[in-house]
Amino acid sequence: MASSKRKRSGPPPAAAAVSVASVLGNDVLLTEILLRLDLPTWLVRAALVCRRWLRRASDQAFLRRFRGLHPPRVLALRVVGLWFGSEVRILPIPQPPGLAAAARRAVWNLRRSDVCHCRNGRLLVEMEDPDPTMSATYAIRRLLHPTRDVPLPQPPPSRSSSLVPHDSGGIASGRRLFLLEDGHDSTACLCLNLTYNEAVIGADISILKSGVSSAERSTVTELPQFLLDTMRADNLLVGNKFYMMTTLGYILGLDLTTASFFTLQLPDGVRSSSSLKFSRPQHSGLYLIAAKRLQLCVWHCDDLGHWAWVHTISVRKACGHLNVRRWVPNGHRKLLF
Incomplete structure (x- = not known):
């Protein structure tokens, strides 16, 4: 005798529709469901379902939460x-x-x-x-x-060269532009002209906002290191401060508000080397990353200049899932982003 299989019976269509409506019709539950979509492209598709979903998905408070849960x-x-x-x-x-x-x-x-x-x-x-x-x-x-x-607009010409004497060791200069976070002005940027020899470094600072450059401010300080070390130095803009690595056992900083240089000592046990890199924090301070073989040691500096060890990361464990196409560097490369 052939055995008969019992079929599972689901809820009636009407009951299922009521159940779905009770969930998707609740704004709180709908928000939590949309927050759990893994990709922003899926959120866009969900917003096309109806106007009510569009309003929920385009709410600024919701988008801030979504970005916090799903960073770029x-x-x-x-x-x-x-x-x-x-x-x-x-x-x-x-x-x-x-x-x-x-x-x-x-x-x-x-x-x-x-x-x-x-x-x-x-x-x-x-x-x-x-x-x-x-x-x-x-x-x-x-x-x-x-x-x-x-x-x-064309950046203003540099005046920092007049601050740095020309000596037998040579002189170098360069212009660096950085995007700023300035509300709704997507074109706000910093123009930083640096001129240096093997004894001092000079800087010109101007800010571009709404298509207009601010008045230039200049400053100069000692920096007794080789020209090539200054040219290759890792640097980062964080808020209103510009940081540059040196070979002298400290970080050279430039406060854009006061147009003045300052120094920041390295954490205990950390030596100056080309493997030291900066990273921008989400809120305040500065991250310093020291590379040793396949490990990254991460330090955080608060606004008072105090360092704290954060974590030691295994590159193999942290990045193995990225599946980047294999490429063998020639020993003279660095990763920018």
Whole structure:
């Protein structure tokens, strides 16, 4: 006798519809469900269901919570040589299907530009003029909207060279532009002109807001290290402070508010080396990362200059899931982002 299989009976269609409506019709439960969507592209699709879902998904408080739970993903590693004229490599990181197309557009955009700085999906790019007698121009570009460049005014000329004497050891200068967080002004940026020899360093500071550059301020301080060490030094802008690594056992800082240099001692047991890198915290202070083989030791400095050890990270364990395409460096590379 053939055995009969009992079929599971679900709730009647009407009861199921009532059950679903009781969940999705509750704004609190709907918000919690939307917060658990893994990708922003899925959130966009959910917002297209109806106007009520669109209102929930576009609420600013909701979006802040969503971003806190799902921070931006690493799309690629941009590898820059330490020497002038070195090759720039873009190493894409595999993405889930929902982000793959957007990631490909962003990576292509990185390859076609000389990126000066990046922040929250915005790129500050430098474009060389074919005419070598003309100065380079700058623009703001969105990673996901590469055709909508916002041109920037030409930065003011540097006066820092007048602060630094020309001596037998040589002199070097450079302009660095950084994007700022300034409310709704997506073009706000810092223009920092640095001039240095093997004894002192001078800086010119100007801020661009709403298309207008502020008055320049200048300052100078001692920096007795080789020119090449200054040229290759890791640097980072955090809030209103600019930090630069030195080979002298301390970090050189520049306070943009007071236009004055200051020094910050390294944590106990940490030595100056090219393996020391800065990282920007979410809130305040400064992170310092020391690399030793396949381990990263992370330190945090508060606003008072006090260091605290945070964590030691195994690169193999932390990054093994990224599945970056294998690439063997030549020993003269560093990762920018």
